[in-house]
Amino acid sequence: MPLWLKALISAIVVALITATNVSCAEDQRMTQDTDSQELIILMSPKKGDTYYADMAEEILRFQLVFAQQIAAHDRVLVLTDQKNYSYFADSLGEQRVLISPQDDIWARDFSPSNTTDPVMFRYTAAGQGGGGIGQVDADSVQAVFESFVTTAGLRFAKSALLNDGGNFVDDYAGNVIISTKFLADNRLTENKARKLLLAMTGINNVAFIEADEQGGLQHADGVVAFIDENLLAINSYPDDPDYMKQLKSDLKRGLPNIKIFELITPYDDSGIYDERFGSACGIYTNMLVTKNRIYLPQFGIKEDVIALQQIRAMTKKQVIPVQSGTVCQMGGGVRCMSAQFHGIASEQLLRVVGKPANGQE
Numbered sequence: 001m002p003l004w005l006k007a008l009i010s011a012i013v014v015a016l017i018t019a020t021n022v023s024c025a026e027d028q029r030m031t032q033d034t035d036s037q038e039l040i041i042l043m044s045p046k047k048g049d050t051y052y053a054d055m056a057e058e059i060l061r062f063q064l065v066f067a068q069q070i071a072a073h074d075r076v077l078v079l080t081d082q083k084n085y086s087y088f089a090d091s092l093g094e095q096r097v098l099i100s101p102q103d104d105i106w107a108r109d110f111s112p113s114n115t116t117d118p119v120m121f122r123y124t125a126a127g128q129g130g131g132g133i134g135q136v137d138a139d140s141v142q143a144v145f146e147s148f149v150t151t152a153g154l155r156f157a158k159s160a161l162l163n164d165g166g167n168f169v170d171d172y173a174g175n176v177i178i179s180t181k182f183l184a185d186n187r188l189t190e191n192k193a194r195k196l197l198l199a200m201t202g203i204n205n206v207a208f209i210e211a212d213e214q215g216g217l218q219h220a221d222g223v224v225a226f227i228d229e230n231l232l233a234i235n236s237y238p239d240d241p242d243y244m245k246q247l248k249s250d251l252k253r254g255l256p257n258i259k260i261f262e263l264i265t266p267y268d269d270s271g272i273y274d275e276r277f278g279s280a281c282g283i284y285t286n287m288l289v290t291k292n293r294i295y296l297p298q299f300g301i302k303e304d305v306i307a308l309q310q311i312r313a314m315t316k317k318q319v320i321p322v323q324s325g326t327v328c329q330m331g332g333g334v335r336c337m338s339a340q341f342h343g344i345a346s347e348q349l350l351r352v353v354g355k356p357a358n359g360q361e
Contacts, residue, residue: 040070043079046081046084064091077349077353079100079148080100085099094353108339109336110141152351163178164217169226178207206254210246216276221336222280222283233263233285282328297328
């Protein structure tokens, strides 16, 4: 074989190996980036929405600041309408905002649960005020969001079981906590409900707890929060030791390897926006937890520093304080307003930015 041909073949082989290595390295970096950064989706109130009219400015300000904090650490996408688009895009950049108006701001409840193995439960009537009309409204709200997801080319597992995302607290490792409202809504015994949930991908253990409120949403994320795998923060209940005892017992019965610590809870139910939904003021368990970070609500009170210290002492995750005092009287905040996506799903959802969504140009 001529020397020039050997040299050519050798050069081609080296080029192919180099290209393959670069490609593999890029794939690895993309996988690592996708794994370390989650996509958090916020949904702004629509201009002129009568229900949120009195709080619209406070909600928009909170969402903008929260989105800016997320953007510094994870990925964020704000779904909004044409009239509010510039409010977000001017500060966040057009790549983080999409005109795809949604019918409610509490994104957690009608989006998929279980970040690593998403499943979309049927959104319950309670989130829209309850009753038959509430269920019609809930189905409509979820359908609008599902249309957006479909636009992005995503398909999630769906369940006809009724549950809100706020009533599904997990630790990325298959441990799940749900309040007993799930049993009542679906007319199930605990054993039957556990069997149905364990049959779903990514669920290994389930604990059912009594909510700390009667009526209303009865969400588990107002009572507990996983800080890490098998590591759980719960509200403190100094005035209700019987409830605390039962709560810990129910948690340990469903999650045998769980470690529990109590988090300071200066609950404040003054100034509630809507009596049907209560307050989230002073409830630090309503935090947004990702694989690497915790977005911890703060309320402008002295206990904020204590809660921050408690969480930081329990985890190596980065803890980011988020001022939520202007919206907590509506019954939610950091976690409740966040739809949460991980891995390939987040990549696909971000690809729709810059394209028409839901028929809007």
